[in-house]
Amino acid sequence: MSSTMPDTTQGSAGLCDLCGADALEQVYRPEGSARGLTVHLCTHCGLVQSLPRIDHAPRRAASVSSGADWGNVRYGKGFRAAVAVDRLLPRLSGLDRPRVLDVGASRGAFIEAFRTVMPQAEITAVEPDTRVIGAYGADPSVTTIRERIEEVRLPEAQFDIVHSCHTLEHLRSPADTMRDHWRVLKPGGLLFAEVPSLAFLDAPDIV
The missing domain is CATH 2.30.30 (SH3 type barrels.)
Structure with missing residues (x-):
């Protein structure tokens, strides 16, 4: 690239x-x-x-955002999933069945990593690009919403965790989406959001 x-x-x-x-x-x-x-x-x-x-939510047969599929391969949401889980788990003491929202779930790396350590978690995945939805899309225990997050209206104070990895930068309004993330979190809930680091723009491929 x-x-x-x-x-x-x-x-x-x-x-x-x-x-x-x-x-x-x-x-x-x-x-x-x-x-x-x-x-x-x-x-x-x-x-x-x-x-x-973007002032509307485009529908495309290909990738939702140009370069998003390549970005998943090059920088790897999968590489970040284990780090996110490691940082979240110490803050979940006392929660036997946490409710988790994964925004921009892509191929499901975070879902898989989280369920490895907390298989009883209730997970809702938001992913508009049907090309990349992994096995979780057919898993009846995962609620999969095939829409852009801007089009989704979830109940208030619903989740213990909202996870967003390399998704905010693709949205028409990161600020509005962040406010909505806080709205759907339970009191004391955790928001884990990552965006790309500009330090890696000219880095050689890592895959």
Whole structure:
């Protein structure tokens, strides 16, 4: 996957969706993007976000977001799943049957890793790209929602854990989605969210 690294431009791409600062710096331009996407970093709060933002929820026969399938292979949601579980488990003492929401579940690496240590967990998976839904899609014990998270309205205070790995940067409004994640968490619930690190943009392939 090749990329171009243009001169950075700060303060000219609009306001950060998360903190509202006029501090977006263009850091990456994927080659061959059908929508002409560019990747920006907010130098105020650190959120990585794609522009132009999607103001609707597109339906495509192929991948939901250009490069998302490649990103799963290159940077590996699977590589991050075990780390997420290791960090969450110490905070789950006293929960015998936690309710878990996995946003952008992809091939189900986090679901598999979590169920290895807590097989009794009640899991809801949100994944709009039917090409990548793994075995969990046919598992009656997993509630699979085949929609974009922006289109899903879940009950308030429903989950003990909301997990989101390399998903927020693909959404039309990361801030709105984060607010909704907090809404569906139970009091004292855990939000585990990861976004890409810009340190790896020019790194060699790891797979």
